[in-house]
Amino acid sequence: MDDTIRLRPIPKYVSIIQTAFQQAIAYRVTTLFNIALTFIWVFILYYLWMAAFSGRDIIGGFTWDQMRTYVVLAYAINALVGWRVGSQMMGTIRTGEILRDLVRPLNYCGSQLSMAAGFSIVEGIISLIITIAIGLVVLDLQPPDSAGAAALFTVSLLIGFVTKALIVFTVSLLTFWTLNGVGLMWAQQAIIAVLSGTLVPIALMPEWLRILAEVLPMRGIVSTPLMLYLGKASGLDALGLLALQAAWATGLWFFANWARQRAFNAVEIQGG
Amino acid sequence: MSTALPSLTSIRKNLRLYAKLQLVQIRAAIEYCGDFWIGILGAMLQQGAGLVFVTALFSQIPEVAGWTVWNIAILYGLTMLPKGLTELFCDGSWTLRGKVNSGEFDRVLVRPISPALQSATAIVSIHGLGQSILGIVVLWLGMARSDIQLHWWTVPYLVLIVLTSASMIGALNFVINMTGFWEPSAQSALPTMLALVIDFAKFPLDIYNAAIRTFVTIILPYAFISYFPALLLLDRDTAWKWLGLATPLVTLVVILFTSWLWNKGLRRYQGVGH
Numbered sequence: 143m144d145d146t147i148r149l150r151p152i153p154k155y156v157s158i159i160q161t162a163f164q165q166a167i168a169y170r171v172t173t174l175f176n177i178a179l180t181f182i183w184v185f186i187l188y189y190l191w192m193a194a195f196s197g198r199d200i201i202g203g204f205t206w207d208q209m210r211t212y213v214v215l216a217y218a219i220n221a222l223v224g225w226r227v228g229s230q231m232m233g234t235i236r237t238g239e240i241l242r243d244l245v246r247p248l249n250y251c252g253s254q255l256s257m258a259a260g261f262s263i264v265e266g267i268i269s270l271i272i273t274i275a276i277g278l279v280v281l282d283l284q285p286p287d288s289a290g291a292a293a294l295f296t297v298s299l300l301i302g303f304v305t306k307a308l309i310v311f312t313v314s315l316l317t318f319w320t321l322n323g324v325g326l327m328w329a330q331q332a333i334i335a336v337l338s339g340t341l342v343p344i345a346l347m348p349e350w351l352r353i354l355a356e357v358l359p360m361r362g363i364v365s366t367p368l369m370l371y372l373g374k375a376s377g378l379d380a381l382g383l384l385a386l387q388a389a390w391a392t393g394l395w396f397f398a399n400w401a402r403q404r405a406f407n408a409v410e411i412q413g414g
Numbered sequence: 415m416s417t418a419l420p421s422l423t424s425i426r427k428n429l430r431l432y433a434k435l436q437l438v439q440i441r442a443a444i445e446y447c448g449d450f451w452i453g454i455l456g457a458m459l460q461q462g463a464g465l466v467f468v469t470a471l472f473s474q475i476p477e478v479a480g481w482t483v484w485n486i487a488i489l490y491g492l493t494m495l496p497k498g499l500t501e502l503f504c505d506g507s508w509t510l511r512g513k514v515n516s517g518e519f520d521r522v523l524v525r526p527i528s529p530a531l532q533s534a535t536a537i538v539s540i541h542g543l544g545q546s547i548l549g550i551v552v553l554w555l556g557m558a559r560s561d562i563q564l565h566w567w568t569v570p571y572l573v574l575i576v577l578t579s580a581s582m583i584g585a586l587n588f589v590i591n592m593t594g595f596w597e598p599s600a601q602s603a604l605p606t607m608l609a610l611v612i613d614f615a616k617f618p619l620d621i622y623n624a625a626i627r628t629f630v631t632i633i634l635p636y637a638f639i640s641y642f643p644a645l646l647l648l649d650r651d652t653a654w655k656w657l658g659l660a661t662p663l664v665t666l667v668v669i670l671f672t673s674w675l676w677n678k679g680l681r682r683y684q685g686v687g688h
Contacts, residue, residue: 189622189623198475201474320452322453325453325455327456328460335465341463341466346473346474347470347471
């Protein structure tokens with residue numbers, strides 16, 4: 143085979159990212175509404191905290207400036223891997239479309255992750271633009287604490303994306319056993335919203351829940367990136383947080399692949 | 415269209431049909447036992463997540479804008495209970511968009527039963543049970559710990575409010591799903607988004623800005639299911655509390671508007687050309 147004659151094909155996982163990207167762009171309005179949907183709770187939380195901060199300077203170690211930034215960015219970050227990615231993953235299993243994925247010489251988990259990345263590039267960029275626009279004009283968000291904090295935040299954000307995509311993927315495997323995908327999505331969404339620190343910063347949680355949230359991998363999705371952004375962890379603390387986050391992401395990757403194998407062995411494909 | 419009021423026999427017939435159709439759906443819903451429990455669990459976790467936030471917030475401060483955590487519990491209960499009842503008894507409107515888009519709505523139109531009745535009973539979201547139970551518990555706790563003066567009218571008033579609120583939510587669900595008659599794309603997040611607006615009613619209106627307040631009072635009047643009745647129950651020192659008596663009236667207006675829009679929608683429906 144001569145490389146100079148043939149057009150070099152796009153690397154396989156990149157082409158999956160590209161397809162999902164195009165799909166997300168094709169359904170622009172849906173994408174937009176999906177983002178608006180998450181903003182309803184941003185408004186609720188924003189106004190509640192604003193009322194709570196009237197007459198107080200600091201609540202649980204947060205100033206109003208920090209809390210405002212936290213609430214808005216937390217939702218934008220959690221929306222990076224949205225409802226659509228989860229239902230897409232479940233959909234392939236439920237409809238039996240998964241067969242097509244299985245005959246491809248790709249790691250199934252990897253290809254689903256690439257799909258998630260494609261969607262997130264679109265939804266992420268749009269929601270980021272909207273967040274920044276609203277944030278700057280209306281809500282007066284804080285910039286990152288320092289240039290170093292911004293760099294750490296970016297790294298942490300990427301690991302957080304992988305963490306959430308892997309968790310959503312693992313949960314989607316349960317569709318092999320139940321048809322109620324919506325119920326699964328709700329449960330998963332609720333648990334992630336709480337344990338990632340999206341609804342409320344981990345530091346403010348009741349004792350038992352705080353300990354649970356600090357140990358589990360979900361904190362890496364929202365809480366860790368934002369703690370770095372706000373400069374609430376720096377130096378060795380920050381490195382420790384990143385290391386924990388990365389360790390969890392790696393562990394989840396192996397767990398997801400193991401779970402996938404178990405699921406494939408255990409269950410026959412519907413109508414296949 | 416005949417403008418005559420429906421006769422008593424036709425109302426009785428429709429009620430009987432409603433019960434039968436609904437029963438069929440309930441049987442279908444509990445057929446898959448595992449799915450049934452996952453649905454209930456998922457719905458309860460969703461509501462529970464909001465409660466975790468409320469607990470965390472109020473562990474830091476005693477009250478927000480003059481509302482204690484138990485006052486907020488009343489708002490939460492008054493929102494969740496009717497919402498759960500609607501999901502149990504009138505959630506079929508969520509299938510409308512799909513049917514209008516695929517043309518399956520043709521079949522609904524040729525049956526000798528009212529299309530509205532068929533649409534209302536098209537599915538039963540059994541997880542509404544979880545939300546209703548949680549709503550009752552939270553409402554009960556909130557009432558018990560909020561120092562509410564119980565009057566002879568308190569319980570009848572609550573029953574009336576919850577029932578009319580459930581009807582209002584059911585009617586509003588029809589309205590937001592009827593967007594499918596005008597913009598029949600296969601999927602749209604618009605109805606989901608509009609339905610989520612009800613979450614504003616879980617917190618006191620005092621905290622929001624004027625735009626949000628106006629929206630949930632006039633456009634999608636969810637404030638009448640929780641906020642205004644709660645003002646009345648808590649006997650707050652404001653004239654706004656008397657709007658708590660207006661809930662049945664607002665519900666009536668919403669229902670009349672819905673049926674007017676429904677007829678427009680039906681007339682607009684063209685099928686897909688089979």
